[in-house]
Amino acid sequence: MSPLSDNLDLLTPEFAMAGLAFLVFALDLFLPEGRKNLLAFVSMAGLAVLIVLSLVMLWDEDKSLYDGLLAVDSFSLFFKVFFMGLGIAIILTSMDFVENRLKHQGEFYGLLLFSILGMNVMAQSRELLTAYIALELLSFSLYVMVSYTKNSDKTNESALKYILVGAVSSAILLYGVSMVYSTLGVTKFDEIAEGLAIVSDVSPALWVGVGLILVGMMFKVSAVPFHMWAPDVYEGAPYPVTAYLAIGSKAAAFALILRLASEGFVPATERWEQWQVVFAVLAAATMLLGNLVALGQKNLKRLLAYSSVGHVGFILAGVTALSANSDLASNGVMFYLVGYSVTNLVVFAALISFFNMTGREMMSDLGGLADHQPFLAACLGMGLFSLAGLPIFVGFTMKFYLFTAVADQGYLWLAGLAIFSSLIGLYYYLNVIRYIYIEPALTGENGEDLLEEYPALTKRPSFTLITVLGTGSAAMIWLGVYPKPLIDAIESASRAIVF
Amino acid sequence: MVDLVWFQLLSAILFVIGLYGVMARRSAVLIIMSIELMLNAVNINLIAAASHMEGTGKFSDFDGQLIAIFIITVAAAEVGLALAIILRMFKNRSTVNVDEINLMKW
Numbered sequence: 001m002s003p004l005s006d007n008l009d010l011l012t013p014e015f016a017m018a019g020l021a022f023l024v025f026a027l028d029l030f031l032p033e034g035r036k037n038l039l040a041f042v043s044m045a046g047l048a049v050l051i052v053l054s055l056v057m058l059w060d061e062d063k064s065l066y067d068g069l070l071a072v073d074s075f076s077l078f079f080k081v082f083f084m085g086l087g088i089a090i091i092l093t094s095m096d097f098v099e100n101r102l103k104h105q106g107e108f109y110g111l112l113l114f115s116i117l118g119m120n121v122m123a124q125s126r127e128l129l130t131a132y133i134a135l136e137l138l139s140f141s142l143y144v145m146v147s148y149t150k151n152s153d154k155t156n157e158s159a160l161k162y163i164l165v166g167a168v169s170s171a172i173l174l175y176g177v178s179m180v181y182s183t184l185g186v187t188k189f190d191e192i193a194e195g196l197a198i199v200s201d202v203s204p205a206l207w208v209g210v211g212l213i214l215v216g217m218m219f220k221v222s223a224v225p226f227h228m229w230a231p232d233v234y235e236g237a238p239y240p241v242t243a244y245l246a247i248g249s250k251a252a253a254f255a256l257i258l259r260l261a262s263e264g265f266v267p268a269t270e271r272w273e274q275w276q277v278v279f280a281v282l283a284a285a286t287m288l289l290g291n292l293v294a295l296g297q298k299n300l301k302r303l304l305a306y307s308s309v310g311h312v313g314f315i316l317a318g319v320t321a322l323s324a325n326s327d328l329a330s331n332g333v334m335f336y337l338v339g340y341s342v343t344n345l346v347v348f349a350a351l352i353s354f355f356n357m358t359g360r361e362m363m364s365d366l367g368g369l370a371d372h373q374p375f376l377a378a379c380l381g382m383g384l385f386s387l388a389g390l391p392i393f394v395g396f397t398m399k400f401y402l403f404t405a406v407a408d409q410g411y412l413w414l415a416g417l418a419i420f421s422s423l424i425g426l427y428y429y430l431n432v433i434r435y436i437y438i439e440p441a442l443t444g445e446n447g448e449d450l451l452e453e454y455p456a457l458t459k460r461p462s463f464t465l466i467t468v469l470g471t472g473s474a475a476m477i478w479l480g481v482y483p484k485p486l487i488d489a490i491e492s493a494s495r496a497i498v499f
Numbered sequence: 500m501v502d503l504v505w506f507q508l509l510s511a512i513l514f515v516i517g518l519y520g521v522m523a524r525r526s527a528v529l530i531i532m533s534i535e536l537m538l539n540a541v542n543i544n545l546i547a548a549a550s551h552m553e554g555t556g557k558f559s560d561f562d563g564q565l566i567a568i569f570i571i572t573v574a575a576a577e578v579g580l581a582l583a584i585i586l587r588m589f590k591n592r593s594t595v596n597v598d599e600i601n602l603m604k605w
Contacts, residue, residue, distance in 0.1 A: 007563045027552075107550060107587065129566050129569060130563070132569075132573075133569060133573065136573050136576075136577075140576065140577070140580060141578050143584070144580065147584050147587065150587050151591060153591055153592060153602060154602055154603065156584070156587055156588045156592065157588075157600050157601075157602050157603060158603070159587075160527060160585065160588055160597075160600060161586055161600075163580060163581045164521075164527065164530055164531075164534075164581070164597075167531070167534045167577055168518075168521055168537070169535055170573075170577070171514075171517070171534055171537035171538050171541065172537075174538065174541045174570060175514055175537065175540065175541050175544070177566070178510070178541045178544035178545045178548070178566075179543075179544065181544075181545060181548055181549075181562065181563060181566070182503070182507065182544055182545070182547070182548030182563075185552060187566070188564060205507070205509055231603075232603045234602075235603050236602075353516075360588055
C-alpha cells in the first residue's frame with residue numbers, strides 16, 4: 001500500500017462526525033417546527049458516542065496519516081475529546097436560546113458539528129495546507145453562526161467585520177505559507193524545522209514567510225495588535241455563539257499554534273530563540289492591553305471579549321516558554337486552555353440564562369441578581385473569581401502552573417507582568433460581582449421594578465443550563481483542588497509533540 | 500526561463516495592492532475584491548515556486564499547484580459567504596459602506 005492510503009481507518013471518528021453533521025441537516029428537513037429540539041439531542045448523543053469511539057480506537061496510538069499530513073497521537077486524542085466534550089456543553093448551553101430566539105435550528109447544530117470537525121482536524125494537522133483547510137472549515141461555520149440573527153443590525157455588522165477580518169487574515173497567513181514554500185520547498189511542520197535549522201543565514205523571504213504565518217495566527221486568536229475585531233464580533237453575535245467563539249475557536253487555534261511551534265519552530269533552537277522575543281513582546285502587549293481596556297467596559301459581552309484577549313496574552317506567554325527540553329510550558333498551555341474553557345463556560349452559561357430571562361446584556365442590569373437568582377449568582381460569582389485567578393478554583397491552579405513554567409524558562413519579567421495584569425483583571429471581575437451581590441436591583445427607565453417587567457426572573461433557569469452550571473462549577477473546583485488526573489493526561493499528550 | 504525573483508516581486512506587488520485596497524476601499528464589495536487580489540498573489544507565488552524548482556529534487560511533486568487549487572476553491576466559498584452577509588446588510592441598512600457600519604466601537 002502506498003503511504004498515502006495507510007491507516008485510513010484511524011480517521012473513522014472524523015468521517016463519522018461529518019456523517020453526523022449531514023444527518024442533522026437531513027433530519028432537520030423532516031422534523032416539524034416545534035420538534036427541532038430533538039436535533040440538539042441527536043447531536044449530543046452523536047458527540048458522546050464519538051468521544052467513546054475515539055477513546056477506544058485511538059488510545060495510545062501514535063501514527064501518521066496521508067504520508068505525514070495528519071498525526072493521530074495522544075495530543076490529537078486529547079484535543080479531540082476536549083473539543084467534542086466542549087461541543088456537548090455548548091449545545092446544552094445554547095438549546096434554550098436557539099429554541100426561543102433563533103430560526104433555522106437544525107442548521108445551527110449542523111454547523112456547530114462541522115466547526116468541531118474543523119477543530120479536530122486542526123489539532124491533528126502537521127502540515128500547513130491541511131491546517132489551513134481545517135481552520136477555514138472552522139471559520140466558515142463560525143461566520144454563518146455569528147450572522148445567525150440575520151435581521152439584527154448589530155449582528156449584521158459583527159458578521160461583516162468578522163468575515164472581512166477573517167478573510168484578510170487568511171490571505172496574510174497564506175502569503176506566509178507561500179513564502180515559506182518558495183524558500184524552503186516544504187510545508188510539513190517537521191520539514192520546516194529541518195529547513196530552518198540548516199539554513200545558515202535566514203533570507204528575508206523566509207523571515208517574511210514565518211512572520212506572516214504568525215500574523216495570520218495572531219489574528220485568529222485575537223492577540224494585540226490584531227485584536228480589534230474581537231470585541232465587536234463578540235458583542236453582535238448571538239450569545240451562545242459568543243461563548244463558542246471565546247472558548248472553542250481560541251482553544252482550537254492554540255492547539256494548532258502549539259503543534260506548529262513545538263514541531264516546526266522549537267527544534268530549530270537558534271531561530272526559536274530569536275522568535276521567542278517576538279512571542280514575548282506580543283504576549284506582554286496582549287495581556288496588558290486586554291486587561292486595561294476591559295476596565296472601561298459596560299457591556300458584559302465586550303467585557304468578556306477583552307478579558308479573553310487578556311487570557312490570550314497569558315497563553316501566549318506560555319507559548320513563548322516552549323522549549324525542546326522541557327514539556328512544562330506546553331503542559332501549562334494545555335491546562336490553561338482546559339481550565340479557561342471550563343470557567344468561561346460557567347460564566348457564559350450563567351449570563352446566557354440571565355439573557356434568556358431578560359434579554360439584557362449590560363453590567364448594570366445584573367444588579368440584585370443574588371436576591372432573585374441565588375444559584376445563578378453563585379455560579380457566576382465563582383466563575384468570575386476563577387477567571388480572576390483566585391485559589392481553590394481552577395483559575396488559580398492554571399495560572400500558577402503556567403506562570404511557573406514561564407518563569408522556569410527564564411522569562412521572569414514576563415511572569416511578573418502576567419501576575420500584574422491578573423491583578424488588573426481582578427478589579428473588573430470583582431466589579432461585576434459587586435453588581436450581583438451589593439448593588440440594589442435595577443429599576444427600569446421609568447422607575448418600574450425589573451421583576452415586574454421580567455417575570456421570568458423569579459423562575460428557575462432551565463434544566464439544560466442548570467446541568468451545565470452545576471457540572472461546570474463542580475469541575476472548576478475539582479480541577480482547582482485536585483488537577484492531577486487532568487495533568488497526567490496532559491503530560492502524555494504533550495510528550496507526543498515536545499519530545 | 501524568467502527568474503523566480505521576478506515572480507516573487509510580481510506577487511509581492513499584487514499582494515500589497517490588495518492590502519492597500521482592503522484599507523482604502525469603503526465599499527464592502529470592493530474590499531472583498533481586494534482580498535481576492537491578495538489570494539491570487541499567493542497563487543502566483545506558489546505556482547511560480549513549484550514550476551521553477553521542478554526537477555531540482557528540492558521541491559516535491561506538485562505541492563504548489565495543489566495548494567493553489569485548494570486556495571481557489573476555498574476563496575470561492577469565502578466570497579459566496581461574504582456576499583451573502585453583505586446582501587443581508589444591504590437589505591437591513593441600505594448601505595454597504597464600511598464607514599457607515601459603526602454601531603459598535605471600542
